[in-house]
Amino acid sequence: MPDVQALVNDFVLKLKRRKIEGSQATAKHTAELLRQVVSQQRITYTNQAASLIDAVKAVGEQLIEANPVELAVGNIVRRVLHVIREENVSSAMSAVEELALGSDDDEAEHENRMGLSAAAVAAAARSTLRAPSLQTLLEDIPDSATAPHPSSSGGDSEGKSKSAAESSSRNKKLKHDVIEAINELIQEIDTCHELISAQAVEHIHQNEVILTLGRSRTVKEFLFAANEKKRSFRVFVAEGAPRYQGHVLAKELVGKGLQTTVITDSAVFAMISRVNMVIVGAHAIMANGGVIAPVGINMVALAAQRHAVPFVVLAGSHKLCPLYPHNPELLLNDFKCPSELLDFGEFSDCMDYGQLGDSPPIRVENPAFDYVAPKLVSLFITDMGGHSPSYVYRLIADYYSAEDLVVRRKAAP
Template identity: 30%
Template sequence: MAAVKVSISELERYLKSLKGKPLDASIDSLISLLKRRQVQGSEACAVATAHILLQVVAKTKFLDADHMLERVQQVGCRLVSAQPRELAIGNIVRRVLGLIRDEAAEDRNEGGDGDDDDDDDDVALTPSAAVPDPSKHNNQFPASTYAKQDAGADYISSGPRPVRPGALTSVSSFSVPKTLLSLLEAAPSALTPSVGSLRDSGTSTPMRGPQNTKINALRSEVIDGIEEIKDEISQADDQIASSAEVQIHPKDYVLVHQPSPTVQKFILRAATRRRFTVLIATEPPRDVTDEAPYASFRRKLAGVGIDSINIMNGGLTAHMSRISKVILGARSVLANGAVVTDAGAGLIARAAKERGNPVIVLSGVYKLSPESAATEESLIEWGSSMSQVSFADGSLVNGVEVRSAVTELVPPELVDTYITNLGAHSRNHLSSIIADHYKPEDVDFQLWK
């Protein structure tokens, strides 16, 4: 829990620094924090990623939607490389890439009908089209209504298209003596007004106004979408907790393993309406002077009349016969349903499966990843072994390699129910949630060249 508090304080300090710091410096600062594990945990990493991508979208000058996609993808690759085991980082990057694609597609669909008219206008007003065929001149501009987008992106409807005045009309209507002098006198008077009017109007040259308006509108929509993602992350725990009364029944014996804030809020919400017993599986304290693990959580349970029992991981099997259900907090959930959790949860899930007890996993949708790990080793995080071996035992330290796992991968067949901020789901339903939140082309964005 101490590591989580440090991560939260570092995150808050980083978010406050975003206002007065240049964009590139903010990106480098977050990468440094991720590499040093000063910002860790799924929620903290997801929040930091959403904030920095919002800064990227808001502060970068983009040429078009493809440029925005490329820039977000570049920053996302750097963040994922800084801490590849935090899958929530990649999930948020994919969500933002999907936002850009959706908003760009909507803009194209909305502007598709007007683009053809604009193209026709440009062709009709180019210098090459300024000299019409006299035989077709009367049918060149039929009376019709049209819509034209101005520099402010507003659509203006007008009446019949006006016929542009000029000396060319008189040339095509009257017979002019074809002498050298008459041709020299007629050419400037015929061409100069048309070219001059085009230069003054600016219609024949590319206009940046509509394009800037489109990219600014896209930027605004993407920023709104990122704000919604931030709200989703902040509200996920409360929405997950709303399912607690359905999952926990009176007189249940509920086993939780190193309860995360999500699990604690879930249990406390059920405690407002139910009377049950909570068994908390924890690692033994490193020092006899340390406070009992999750003491504050136990005090909150006692305050609402819920009995709690602390169990060391080594004595779990002796209590499994009393357990009604197991509730685990997820660091991330893979596409196949496998769950990355704190080390030790796998043993609990296997024991529960043997006795037929349901295993429930709590996870926000932002932790649900479209990735499927090639190897378990790529997801397991290893920490310090100081709690297992003391440096005072020099011969053991020098002669034995001791590894202490921080996380563990729980196979999908050991999980019965996944509860997200969208409700309860089976393993087979996870693919539908992934399809709703991620674009297929963004699944492997970190591998783009």
């Protein structure tokens, strides 16, 4: 098996050097790496779930610190932590059911085991997922467990050996269940475009005019799916300066036979009155329903609101971020190379600093993302269906645990 730390270091280096970018790519690589971490983790604590959680958190902190702008990395780390917690509680409940169905034990022994099992489930739901400490160790021991039971020394030895075997079996089952759940998560990331595209025919109707900005694979697949259903519609594509990804999307749409019109970003407000719907992709969906999206999309959202045009955001569930945009430790934007705006040397005559210590007379800033307020969004379409911005909190509660929101990049000293 490959060395986990070597895999972690390699992925961290790729994140720092921006060799892996984009929400889907980073999410899938993160899930695959955490699957390796879980599969090779040795259970060293009495609480096997806590051991897995500590291992995932340790790796997650390194990955989030490597490139805080890729919010999908932190999302997947928190999703895996939530999976471990769910599988641990499910495993405890299964153990209770097995004991409840046992018929070989006498009534007294059965009641004794049921009491211990109930206490074990309560401990699993309350404190078994915390890091091991003296306090949690004492909390996890049921009172009835400390009471002496009339049995021979041979019986004690046999009970201990049976308990150890059952504990080892539960450890293996927990790890197996967690790995299976991570495999399902990876499959969910792989198929998110297909699941979102399957809803296209419900939202795009005949002879509509759609506007989008830049190039999003999710939007492209969504429009392709509607076109395959024999929907006749027209697409306005804002070019998405300075990277002009809209030009690439326009060529791809024309290749599929879609009527496409390329417009400049500054012409969005002039053309929005002719549009029936705005469909865009997203970098991340925040816990308040706000959207982190490619730069320029906030301008489109404001124009859509002014003309009462529905503003629809397409995003996979791996882009749901359980954090709020006002969190001080959260990095929501990135600045790209100024060469995308200006050629090298084009403004060299304006770059003289004059006297030592003076600021340059011209600065070139190239932000990568915009923040779109939730009040500007009409609908989110995810692989789980369509949802309003006010419903995002419910999705967050289904996918993440409140205890895991502390997994974030370390604050700068």
